[in-house]
Amino acid sequence: SIKDQFQERQKSYLENSAIDSAVFEFKLMVKNGDYIWVETISNPVSDDKGNLIGFQGVTRDISDWKKANAELIQSRERLSKVFNSAPFAISIIRISDFKLIEVNDAVLKITGYSKEEILSKETPEIYIWLNPDVKSKYRDSINKKEKLIHFEIQYKTKNGELGNAL
Numbered sequence: 001s002i003k004d005q006f007q008e009r010q011k012s013y014l015e016n017s018a019i020d021s022a023v024f025e026f027k028l029m030v031k032n033g034d035y036i037w038v039e040t041i042s043n044p045v046s047d048d049k050g051n052l053i054g055f056q057g058v059t060r061d062i063s064d065w066k067k068a069n070a071e072l073i074q075s076r077e078r079l080s081k082v083f084n085s086a087p088f089a090i091s092i093i094r095i096s097d098f099k100l101i102e103v104n105d106a107v108l109k110i111t112g113y114s115k116e117e118i119l120s121k122e123t124p125e126i127y128i129w130l131n132p133d134v135k136s137k138y139r140d141s142i143n144k145k146e147k148l149i150h151f152e153i154q155y156k157t158k159n160g161e162l163g164n165a166l
Contacts, residue, residue, distance in 0.1 A: 001006060002024055002026040005022075005024055009022060010049055013052065019044045019052060020044075021041065021042065021043045021044070022041075022042050023039060023040070023041050023042075024039070024040045025037065025039050025040075025062065026038060026040075027037070028059075029095065036060060036061050036063045036075075037061070037062045037063045037066040038059050038061055039059070039060055039062045039063075040056050040057050040058070040059040041057055041058050041059075042056075042057040043056050043057060063116060083102075083104050084104050084105050085104075085105070086104055086106060087106060089103075089104065089106045089107040089110050089165060090103070090104045090106065090107070091103045091104075091107055092127070095142055098129070098135065098139070100118055100128070101119070102119075102120055103115060103118050103119070104147075110155075110157070110163065111155065111156075111157050111158060112157045112158035112159055113157075113158050117158075128153060128155050130154050130155065130162075131142075131153075131154060134153055134154070138151070138153075143162065150162055150166060151166065152165070152166055153165055
């Protein structure tokens with residue numbers, strides 16, 4: 001709670017004779033009785049001799065930011081559920097170096113690799129980019145911002161079997 005944070009700050013000051021700036025987030029009741037989220041930045045004020053004489057600060061309404069952040073978290077959770085429960089393989093590849101940065105559970109099931117193996121540096125070349133010409137065609141289409149329709153790649157499972165994917 002905000003009370004606990006202030007008490008901890010006071011205790012730290014009494015033990016160390018020093019206090020830093022601090023940022024607090026809390027709900028504040030406004031004139032009409034509603035609550036809003038605020039952020040307070042509090043800075044210590046000292047006299048000429050370095051003695052703490054008070055605090056100065058700024059408080060701002062962050063309710064809109066809090067709401068947007070909560071909506072973003074919910075959106076990410078929904079997207080994550082769709083991504084991970086999809087019955088078909090989905091991989092996210094970083095364009096700059098073609099490193100796999102995320103795969104869904106279907107990829108793991110189809111290939112037999114663990115997520116750690118697939119997301120390691122070496123594995124993508126082993127399991128997905130078997131044909132350098134296909135990788136080159138894929139990279140060229142990305143650079144030209146072209147759509148790849150019915151683009152087929154060959155992959156290799158952990159036990160050495162070959163498969164084809166669109």
